[in-house]
Amino acid sequence: MFKNIREDIHSVFERDPAARNVLEIIFCYPGLHALWIYRIAHWFWISKLYFLGRLTSHIGRFLTGVEIHPGAKIGRKFFIDHGIGVVIGETAEIGDNVTLYHGVTLGGVTWDKVKRHPTLGDNVVIGSGAKILGPFTVGKGAKIGSNSVVVREVPENATVVGIPGRIVMAQERKEEGRADLQHGQLPDPEAKAISCLFDQIRELERKYALLADEHETLKKRLDEQSR
DSSP states (O other), X not given: OHHHHXXXXXXXXXXXXXXXXXXXXXXXXXXXXXXXXXXXXXHHHHTTXXXXXXXXXXXXXXXXXXXXXXXXXXXXXXEESSOTTOEEOTTOEEOTTOEEOTTXXXXXXXXXXXXXXXXXXXXXXXXXXXXXXXXXXXOTTOEEOTTOEEOXXXXXXXXXXXXXXXXXXXXXOOOSSSOOOXXXXXXXXXXXXXXXXXXXXXXXXXXXXXXXXXXXXXXHHHHHHHO
């Protein structure tokens, strides 16, 4: 247990540049508190003490603003930045070294008692306000942009933005190191489309210039022959 606590604290230092010391992290990070309360609730849940699990989870939600169902499965080095508004459903599964920002929802789209929440692979980063809805997999190393709504499977190392979520960068090379969403560096699909249009216009202009030159050359030849 103490090993997990040390690992959780170290994860905060790795991913939040505002963290200054251990005391601050222990007392002032609701995302960390939510994770610790979840672990207690999850222990009750897997011990089939379902009411105690839900009660502990409810208390954690009241104290931290983060709602994690005790039935969810969460791996090592999980980090919730800021925390307010995060919702993680019962059948959600989260791998190692995953980062969620505030307002993220890992939700379901059916009332049937089946696997209905997403599975996140290792090293996934999900931006603030994003909604991941359904029983599909978000592959290892994937990044979900802020306020995106994702309703279908995401391949490994892909970047998804928009509503509905669109893959704008697939299988990018993943450098080892701390997880980082790098909001300012996420590709913009509209800007990319406009850039492609400008490239096509420049290519058409180049071809037009070549045709115009050939036309002038042919015209001169015809004038010379007519003389």
